[in-house]
Amino acid sequence: MADVSPFTPAVAGSADLAAVHAIAPQRVVRGPGALRKALPRLRALTSSPVLLGRSPAVAPHRRALAQQLQLADAQQLLLHHDCCDRDLLRLETTIRQLEADGVIALGGGKVLDAGKLLAHRCGLPCVTIPASAATCAGWTALANVYSEAGAFIHDVSLDRCPELLIFDHQLIATAPTHTMASGIADAMAKWYEASLSSGHSQDALVRQAVEQARLLRDQLLLECEDALDHPGGAAWRRVVESCALTAGLIGGLGGARCRTAAAHAVHNGLTQLAPCRHWLHGEKVAVGILVQLRLEEAVGNQPLAAVARDQLLQVYGKLGLPTSLAELGLRKLDAARLEVVCRFTCRQGSDLHRLPFAVTPAQLEEALRFYAEPRPIPRQAPQPVQPRG
Template identity: 35%
Template sequence: MLTTAIFPSRYVQGRGALAQLGEELARFGGSSLALLDPFADDNLGAQLDASASERIDFHRVRFTGECCDEEIARLVDLAEARRPDSIVGIGGGKALDTAKALAHELGLPVAVVPTLASTDAPCSALSVIYTAEGAFKRYLVLPRNPDLVLVDSQVIAQAPARFLVAGMGDAMATWFEAEDCRIRGAANMTGRPGPRTAFALARLCYDTLLEYGPLALQACRQQVVTPALEHIIEANTLLSGLGFESGGLAAAHAIHNGFTALPETHAYWHGEKVAFGVLSMLMLRDSAPAQIDEVYDFCIAIGLPVTLADIGLHDVDDAYLLRAAELACAVGESIHNEPFPVDALTVLGAMRTADAEGRRRKALVAAAVH
């Protein structure tokens, strides 16, 4: 069997890594166009100008907020006027995906600097393209992974802890989806099955979350960097990125994509919706009760969603929720990588069961507190 794994060219992580950005970008040439989301522009822009500009011509552009075709076209026009040697994306997942798509359009190297450990987007050769209104539109599969991923752990620690938790929700899906792809022999993001390395990394990602997740959350709440936080940043960013991309996606992300069509979920982060997708997937795949217990306990311990209400879907009827289930089962969606047939009504049933179980467990926790 022919298998394929793909990786970013260079990964840098640690406290103070941001100070090395200019040195790292100089490897690509003398100038860089940097796309910063509003938070990064407002809080890190002056620091980046001071450090990066010592080594290269560093020009900042502010991201408008959505990774959509319209924003990519706007940035292509700006970049063509400046003719940089590289593109760098700095901020959250959508800014990074936009930078990757922009670099692809221009045929330039791309550096990725996440300010959050909220998704596994930074390392991947993939941009998720949305409509201008924020609904999922398509995956843009890129010909290569980022040339540089640079993560400053102190910047991650200063972000609200909710982002780190959302990243753990996204990362939690990695092993379950990769494992089902392995069983099925399904293709990963390259169009071929992944090697053993990918599945081992996916499992390491899951084990790291369970071992260090609660401790990392406490460190992030204190805005300090500890070894546990470093481990979870690596799991959310590198291990999850390598695991999903070279292992494969399945039901959890497809269910997330279905939820994006429901406006009530738009206030919730990618990883929060993926987490509920994992719980639905556990019901869909007939997981062992002990494994279901483990995942629910972890989600409740760190504050990930375990009910539909936790992602904004209060008292929705079956007809409305079926819209998300139908989109999750659309032709070409990753849910069809599951090693069994899937249809929208089955997914609806899994969502309802996951929600009911989440409500039961939350009630038990509330009763124990009182």
């Protein structure tokens, strides 16, 4: 028998190298009244935290939590912009001056990302409390950094997921309906992107994550209407947890190979244009999925991508999601604007390059122009398809 030790260095060029996964938060408390139920865990985790937020709409919930935790006004910190370096540096200095021992982030995806980044930089435990089901940011060991104006710059991989995620259905129910529609699009993108970016990986966790992404997409296609029509009902509960929790788990299991491809790359490119920035993350991703399917059809020679597109157009119509650049505020689609989006989307290191085929700026421009205006919604939704092997 060969003398092989687990401490033997890996052979150069070996196919399977050791991987490190940040799969999930240490604890997840979910359901109606989850915030109240989680308070003992929260207090055990941090005795002198800062509470981070931004949106005035969520301010009453922040004040109620601050009162329950007996936090001084100085410990309630507000972002002035999206998750951007200038804000992060200011808040990091404040956290250190306060000698806080934890970061609690209550709000939307950018607030949660900022909370995770601040906790990472300060070496503190992190608690995320999503105020909507618009993204899975409360779960993941990843944060997106934007400019002060709201243009995407880069993402940051973190050492760990939050120590505690509190997903309170009563809090989520206060969010506007379109935030759930946005979350549905962002969660469905897991399948459309991971099934391509994972390639033909034989890694067990990657394959399981891709399969879970397919099941997630199918569930959302089947239940999204019921969820929207019956807030607080059984389908609604399953859908909001799928968007905010299951989608994050898929990214944790599969890692970078199951995270993003062209749909999110297009989102990142669109944020470079001011008219697109006020739209929710998932609303831009929704158009990004359509653009990716056009690239699959026109560049990747995948005819079934057109069938998937017709299916999504039907679903988007029911959810009120945008289906074109015009609906995202780009009614004047001139060459200069397209060049900005294409240059950023095709830059070196972009998620676009996780596609199994190369895409040129000219090909991306064609795909974007294909969705310049709303396309006719098919009269009858086709049956669910799987346009990948």
